[in-house]
Amino acid sequence: MSATGIRADLNGRTAFVTGGAGGMGRVITTELARAGAHVVTTSRDRGRGEELRRRVADEVGADRVEVLTGDLSSRADPHRLAAEFTARHDALHLLVNNAGAHYRERALTADGVERHLAVNHLAGFTLTHLLRGHLLAAGHARVVNVVSATMSDARTVPLFGRARPVPLDLTGVTDVRALNPAEGYVPFQAYARAKLLATTCGYEFAERLRGTGVTVNAVHPGIVSTGIVDDLVPTALAPFRRLVHRFLLTPEQGAEAALRLATDPDLADTTGRYYVRDREARSPDASYDPDVRAVAWRLSLDWATAPSGAA
Numbered sequence: 001m002s003a004t005g006i007r008a009d010l011n012g013r014t015a016f017v018t019g020g021a022g023g024m025g026r027v028i029t030t031e032l033a034r035a036g037a038h039v040v041t042t043s044r045d046r047g048r049g050e051e052l053r054r055r056v057a058d059e060v061g062a063d064r065v066e067v068l069t070g071d072l073s074s075r076a077d078p079h080r081l082a083a084e085f086t087a088r089h090d091a092l093h094l095l096v097n098n099a100g101a102h103y104r105e106r107a108l109t110a111d112g113v114e115r116h117l118a119v120n121h122l123a124g125f126t127l128t129h130l131l132r133g134h135l136l137a138a139g140h141a142r143v144v145n146v147v148s149a150t151m152s153d154a155r156t157v158p159l160f161g162r163a164r165p166v167p168l169d170l171t172g173v174t175d176v177r178a179l180n181p182a183e184g185y186v187p188f189q190a191y192a193r194a195k196l197l198a199t200t201c202g203y204e205f206a207e208r209l210r211g212t213g214v215t216v217n218a219v220h221p222g223i224v225s226t227g228i229v230d231d232l233v234p235t236a237l238a239p240f241r242r243l244v245h246r247f248l249l250t251p252e253q254g255a256e257a258a259l260r261l262a263t264d265p266d267l268a269d270t271t272g273r274y275y276v277r278d279r280e281a282r283s284p285d286a287s288y289d290p291d292v293r294a295v296a297w298r299l300s301l302d303w304a305t306a307p308s309g310a311a
């Protein structure tokens with residue numbers, strides 16, 4: 001059993017973990033490799049990826065990590081990464097869409113989409129869609145989307161009163177570039193909306209893949225001491241950042257939830273669910289609304305399948 005309690009023997013399995021050189025991604029990659037999996041991971045930075053590969057090899061005593069370089073905010077890179085993966089591997093047993101980011105300022109990517117959406121939803125959607133054939137080829141495969149409970153309470157200071165799920169109104173929306181517009185933009189909500197879309201479309205993937213052996217679930221890992229937290233901490237608390245980190249889960253504790261969904265034999269048939277750490281939870285009502293789901297799916301699929309460069 002590994003440090004984070006993986007009960008499965010993953011020898012002969014192939015995993016794809018996005019963002020493996022960061023906080024929880026590093027732990028997820030290391031522990032899957034320790035349990036025997038060949039782990040393909042991504043980083044924007046070749047050096048950081050190479051350092052991870054060497055460190056995991058030293059730690060687990062086998063060179064089982066393969067690093068692909070790419071920027072998941074770009075529309076083209078998930079296509080390239082998926083093509084690189086499928087050129088080298090016949091099947092995919094575990095896909096962990098872990099990479100994510102929170103930004104203080106609103107900005108569009110080079111493709112004209114708000115960047116929270118690009119990194120936290122569209123990249124994972126595109127990879128899941130493009131790697132679907134390889135997931136099916138594995139016989140039994142799992143997709144884990146690392147999302148965030150901010151979707152259920154998108155207030156910047158959630159101390160008093162009722163939780164407020166992030167609004168998601170897709171009425172009349174025909175292009176993902178219309179989402180998270182400049183008018184009324186709140187960074188925390190933009191992040192939460194992207195995670196809500198990832199969860200909603202994950203349910204749809206789960207439904208479409210039901211009975212095929214491929215499961216799709218979402219997980220909130222808890223509030224974890226990683227880089228992303230510095231961007232999420234309200235400016236007023238910035239001087240206390242180091243103190244704040246001391247009260248948070250460690251990356252090892254945070255990674256446990258995604259690792260459990262990815263590997264626990266008891267969850268082999270569990271699909272279309274959302275967990276807050278190891279507890280099943282209900283995501284915002286919008287994610288269960290068939291109309292919202294249908295529009296979210298179509299918008300995301302259009303983005304994932306339109307010819308690259310189509311703006």
Ligand SMILES: NC(=O)c1ccc[n+]([C@@H]2O[C@H](COP(=O)([O-])OP(=O)(O)OC[C@H]3O[C@@H](n4cnc5c(N)ncnc54)[C@H](OP(=O)(O)O)[C@@H]3O)[C@@H](O)[C@H]2O)c1
Binds near residue numbers: 099101
């Ligand atoms: N920490 C928390 O409290 C918390 C709570 C809820 C959910 N989450 C979610 O947990 C996941 C892991 O985050 P973390 O907490 O481990 O944060 P982190 O340490 O900041 O790691 C984020 C990872 O995402 C990757 N990434 C960010 N932007 C990218 C881009 N444009 N292209 C490619 N990769 C990109 C980074 O890879 P490179 O920098 O190597 O490219 C890094 O490995 C995220 O989805 C996050 O939203 C975290």
